[in-house]
Amino acid sequence: MSNQDLNPNIGSGIQGSSKNYQLGTTPNTRTAVSQKVRLLAPAYGSTAGLTQMGVVSSFGFSESRGVDTVRGIGFGDQVAELVPSVTEPGSLSVERALLYLANIWQASGYAAGVDGPVRSLKHHRWPFDMEQQIVFSVIADNDFSGSNPPGGGQGFQAGVTRQIFPYVQPDSQGRPAAGDDANSHNALLTLFETCWWNDFSHNFAADSGIIMESGTATCTDVHDGATIYGEFLATGNDPSIGQVASARFETQFL
DSSP: OOOTTSOOOTTTOBSOOSGGGOOOOOOOOSSOOGGGEEEEEOOTTOOSOOEEOOSEEEEEEEOOEEEEEEOOTTSOSOOOEEEEEEEOOEEEEEEEEOBTTBOTTGGGTOOBGGGOOBOSGGGOOSOEEEEEEEEOOHHHHHHHHHHSOTTSSSSOOTTEEEEEOOOSSOOTTOOOOTTOGGGEEEEEEEEEEEEEEEEEEEOOOTTOSSOEEEEEEEEEEEEOSSOOOSTTOOOSOOGGGTOOOOGGGTTTTO
């Protein structure tokens, strides 16, 4: 029998087929909820691309950059300008329940656990990618699609995709046709490219039943997967095209 906790396939888009990976319902609110966030990563032994990780209890991303101060002698205690420095590499944090047949390293593409000899960070020879999908609620779908239909209308579209979800149980009104908009949702994509695990830990405690494993990874790049990034990327607050920016720039583009 195949490893049901690590046998991803394109049809389901999920890394496992055991009961640990069964899907449930989520509430429809305007506020984004963690139940509608999908985290995808490569699974060892699969060439199906990125598939949804299971039993992840928490996920976080952070990045930072310094802002240097420019001052002038003789001008008193006054900041002339703030100059952003280079952005530090982003940091991903993942906490996941340890499975006997699939640990956090296997769930990110490495031959670990029952699939291989990886036991340490020093055994990782290649990086991995992760993808975050914030799936819209029905309420958000309606508002977004009404004024900004995917592929047209106003607003930014490159980082939004359409996800198809199967119907498990039809109701008395009948089952919509496969591929119908009724069983699909928009999802906001964020890709974390070329990640390396740089911190890993798991603790075994006598007074705790579940063994949790935690990892921190550093990623090379963050993007939406579709946009061409460059000097003239429209990022907002650009007074040269009539957008509202700082008062210090208000007369320079008149």
